[in-house]
Amino acid sequence: AQSVSQHNHHVILSEAASLELGCNYSYGGTVNLFWYVQYPGQHLQLLLKYFSGDPLVKGIKGFEAEFIKSKFSFNLRKPSVQWSDTAEYFCAVNPGSNYQLIWGAGTKLIIKP
Amino acid sequence: DGGITQSPKYLFRKEGQNVTLSCEQNLNHDAMYWYRQDPGQGLRLIYYSQIVNDFQKGDIAEGYSVSREKKESFPLTVTSAQKNPTAFYLCASSTGWSSYNEQFFGPGTRLTVL
Numbered sequence: 065a066q067s068v069s070q071h072n073h074h075v076i077l078s079e080a081a082s083l084e085l086g087c088n089y090s091y092g093g094t095v096n097l098f099w100y101v102q103y104p105g106q107h108l109q110l111l112l113k114y115f116s117g118d119p120l121v122k123g124i125k126g127f128e129a130e131f132i133k134s135k136f137s138f139n140l141r142k143p144s145v146q147w148s149d150t151a152e153y154f155c156a157v158n159p160g161s162n163y164q165l166i167w168g169a170g171t172k173l174i175i176k177p
Numbered sequence: 178d179g180g181i182t183q184s185p186k187y188l189f190r191k192e193g194q195n196v197t198l199s200c201e202q203n204l205n206h207d208a209m210y211w212y213r214q215d216p217g218q219g220l221r222l223i224y225y226s227q228i229v230n231d232f233q234k235g236d237i238a239e240g241y242s243v244s245r246e247k248k249e250s251f252p253l254t255v256t257s258a259q260k261n262p263t264a265f266y267l268c269a270s271s272t273g274w275s276s277y278n279e280q281f282f283g284p285g286t287r288l289t290v291l
Contacts, residue, residue, distance in 0.1 A: 068219065096276045107181075108267065108282040115277060154219065158276040164235070165280070167219030 066091045068157050070168035077145055078176050085140040085171050087155030096158040097138040099129055103151045147177045181283035183268050188288045198253045198286045200268035209251035210269040213237060220267060226251055227274040255288060263290045
């Protein structure tokens with residue numbers, strides 16, 4: 065079965081630290097890739113997405129993600145986190161053969177001020 | 178403000194009762210979705226609707242039912258047949274049924290079965 069793995073369920077960082085959240089998927093064909101974020105008390109919202117082209121995509125609030133096809137990965141990065149980045153981050157993959165999103169379990173990120 | 182509203186925010190149900198969760202959107206989106214979220218798990222698709230008067234089962238449709246009589250509304254009924262209904266339920270919509278379309282989410286309803 066197709067699956068999406070987010071290996072870190074909880075991450076705690078200090079402000080200004082660099083962030084990398086892992087996302088791996090199991091589908092071998094063409095994929096569309098997404099990162100969504102849920103800030104405390106807010107709706108789940110799109111952070112960034114990759115469909116094709118440059119494998120390094122930039123999203124809102126200084127986030128970026130790199131698609132590495134050979135590793136089936138779409139890791140999320142930010143060079144310097146802020147307290148306001150405290151949130152839960154979800155990776156989602158559309159395998160392309162249908163239109164259903166397959167979701168990772170999420171990573172809860174806590175930034176210490 | 179355009180968006181998706183879900184009500185109620187919290188819902189308590191006794192075993193054996195059916196309950197209906199409301200989802201309304203004013204984004205003029207064709208596609209709507211219902212997800213279930215459990216602790217430590219990703220979102221799982223219950224039902225989706227590509228267009229009015231049409232809907233399809235997702236991965237975990239057993240014990241749930243939906244209707245799509247109006248474009249803006251996609252209510253979810255959790256029936257007594259759902260064996261473990263306590264969860265957080267999220268409704269979403271998108272402009273169309275395409276892998277390229279961003280999904281917009283409501284605030285969710287937390288259902289607890291007593």
